[in-house]
Amino acid sequence: MTAPETEPGERRRWLMLALVGGGFLVMTLNxxxxxxxxxxxxxxxxxxxxxxxxxISVFVAGYGICHIPGGLLATRIGMRGALVAGLALEGLxxxxxxxxxxxxxxxxxxxxxxxxxxxxxxxxxxxxxxxxRERQLALALGLSAAGFDIGAALGxxxxxxxxxxxxxxxxxxxxxxLGCLLAIATAWAFRTPPHAGRLGGVHLSRRNLAETIGNRAxxxxxxxxxxxxxxxxxxxxxxTTYADTLGYxxxxxxxxxxxxxxxxxxxxxxxxxxxxxxxxxRYGLVCIAAVAEGISLIAVxxxxxxxxxxxxxxxxxFFGLGSAVWQTLPASGTNVSAENIATAFGLMLTIxxxxxxxxxxxxxxxxxxxxxxxxxxxxxxxxxxxxxxxLFAARKPRNPEPVPLPxxxxxxx
Numbered sequence: 001m002t003a004p005e006t007e008p009g010e011r012r013r014w015l016m017l018a019l020v021g022g023g024f025l026v027m028t029l030n031x032x033x034x035x036x037x038x039x040x041x042x043x044x045x046x047x048x049x050x051x052x053x054x055x056i057s058v059f060v061a062g063y064g065i066c067h068i069p070g071g072l073l074a075t076r077i078g079m080r081g082a083l084v085a086g087l088a089l090e091g092l093x094x095x096x097x098x099x100x101x102x103x104x105x106x107x108x109x110x111x112x113x114x115x116x117x118x119x120x121x122x123x124x125x126x127x128x129x130x131x132x133r134e135r136q137l138a139l140a141l142g143l144s145a146a147g148f149d150i151g152a153a154l155g156x157x158x159x160x161x162x163x164x165x166x167x168x169x170x171x172x173x174x175x176x177x178l179g180c181l182l183a184i185a186t187a188w189a190f191r192t193p194p195h196a197g198r199l200g201g202v203h204l205s206r207r208n209l210a211e212t213i214g215n216r217a218x219x220x221x222x223x224x225x226x227x228x229x230x231x232x233x234x235x236x237x238x239x240t241t242y243a244d245t246l247g248y249x250x251x252x253x254x255x256x257x258x259x260x261x262x263x264x265x266x267x268x269x270x271x272x273x274x275x276x277x278x279x280x281x282r283y284g285l286v287c288i289a290a291v292a293e294g295i296s297l298i299a300v301x302x303x304x305x306x307x308x309x310x311x312x313x314x315x316x317x318f319f320g321l322g323s324a325v326w327q328t329l330p331a332s333g334t335n336v337s338a339e340n341i342a343t344a345f346g347l348m349l350t351i352x353x354x355x356x357x358x359x360x361x362x363x364x365x366x367x368x369x370x371x372x373x374x375x376x377x378x379x380x381x382x383x384x385x386x387x388x389x390x391l392f393a394a395r396k397p398r399n400p401e402p403v404p405l406p407x408x409x410x411x412x413x
Contacts, residue, residue, distance in 0.1 A: 062114025091179025142273020224390025230355025
């Protein structure tokens with residue numbers, strides 16, 4: 001192939017990466033923005049700490065239950081349609097969160113938002129994977145994960161100013177509207193790779209399910225990241241609340257420290273992508289990152305603003321590093337076909353999301369009963385302890401040649 005023919009395709013795949021990364025940004029903005037509104041929500045709707053942490057858990061419950069259906073939806077109707085559906089549902093449900101008049105309505109809206117994010121997350125990773133599967137996969141997934149982390153940082157830190165200006169309802173509504181606008185942009189601009197007709201939608205078959213639901217390695221990889229996954233989402237959304245209770249941190253320092261887990265995930269994700277493309281044992285790196293995240297979670301309780309900030313940075317950095325590598329596993333070491341990558345990653349996310357649902361709520365219960373130190377110790381131990389489960393997936397991880405994308409027949413983009 002000549003250079004003039006190659007360069008447009010090369011530019012297009014990076015443009016698709018930028019589009020999907022932007023989708024991850026607004027997806028996590030719509031996810032985390034509610035934590036910035038906890039003060040206003042708690043005062044107006046009279047919610048205590050366990051009730052507020054339950055809002056995190058119910059979102060992750062919705063987020064966890066639809067990863068697999070989202071992947072199957074992408075297989076059936078095509079990646080573009082599934083991406084648009086996920087972003088649009090989350091954006092509309094976030095707007096509904098802004099107009100909730102009681103706790104039940106807010107919980108139902110957050111569940112619906114989680115379902116939309118669930119669809120987008122699984123399909124978004126699949127969309128990046130099919131464009132970069134043959135080379136630079138880990139780097140591309142690391143860069144798209146940086147969009148995820150930027151959205152988390154915006155939602156937990158920068159959006160506090162928007163909420164101060166517009167109120168908690170106005171701030172949440174603006175985030176939802178941004179999600180809807182990105183859904184429109186995705187419908188207009190997203191394309192699947194040339195000569196990849198099956199990515200435009202195929203009939204589901206037993207083979208699709210056997211490659212994904214019946215894949216033992218995917219189950220173990222998902223369980224192995226459960227603790228690190230739940231520990232990060234608990235920390236990212238609750239660390240500012242914890243920092244505000246510490247006498248040695250001024251309000252400005254607490255706010256900055258609270259943003260660090262999200263911000264630190266940006267270099268962590270890029271570093272994970274860079275390292276993953278150079279190491280044979282990818283899950284070993286995931287395991288190391290999960291243990292380091294666990295240590296950072298426990299270290300949050302160390303006195304002193306500098307140590308607190310370093311620990312907060314470590315939580316986000318090591319989660320981002322581990323997550324970027326973890327996302328490559330369905331496309332690089334499990335013999336999953338291109339059209340089934342979204343479902344495969346959806347299965348892993350569904351299992352990991354158990355941690356995202358359970359850990360924040362248990363953290364709230366433990367912290368209320370025994371103090372914050374016990375809550376952070378719990379998160380750290382679970383993050384490190386569950387990491388070893390994935391080691392049983394394959395003692396010698398396989399790195400097969402990429403499965404070539406199908407031919408032109410039936411192409412629908």
